[in-house]
Amino acid sequence: DAMVIQNPRYQVTQFGKPVTLSCSQTLNHNVMYWYQQKSSQAPKLLFHYYDKDFNNEADTPDNFQSRRPNTSFCFLDIRSPGLGDAAMYLCATSRDGLASRQQYFGPGTRLTVT
């Protein structure tokens, strides 16, 4: 089945130790998104790629970076995780940027920072 896959599902890292989360998709969608979601909060968009074009949200800290080496894969790098970065990180895709397109989510990576 076509899908959005995230690895790992659970990640524990130490304060300040860089971590990379990965997302892959078999939907061949043009747009890939990274969201951060904390408990009882709405998903917060960090950035997205439209093909190779990177779009950062104005309030996304510099500590968060992303790479999209090809259509299928997108990575979220957290350069120096703080305790406040513990959250669920959701990858999503959409076929294109049209307003009517739904977003398809991966199962998420739950990040714990010790």
Add this chain to the structure above:
Amino acid sequence: RKEVEQDPGPFNVPEGATVAFNCTYSNSASQSFFWYRQDCRKEPKLLMSVYSSGNEDGRFTAQLNRASQYISLLIRDSKLSDSATYLCAVNTLTAGNNRKLIWGLGTSLAVNP
């Protein structure tokens, strides 16, 4: 005022009840509207897109009121399996002339036997 606001929860209803959620949005330029369902510690999954004419999918009915800038979700004959958080998402043109989904905080529904 938040860009997207939802009814405060949690809603606790008995099986078989009808329950309705509302979601208001502040940007009149919003174009597309969605209801997502999110189970505990899982990812959001699309429940319904919301169309201008309103749309129904089995026990679920979504309505859009552009004049009053709100969308609604009605669940009839609630099942235990409907227990989840329901997130409203609105596709909006931002200040930077970009489109993005703005999410509500979600409304928690617990259907009790």
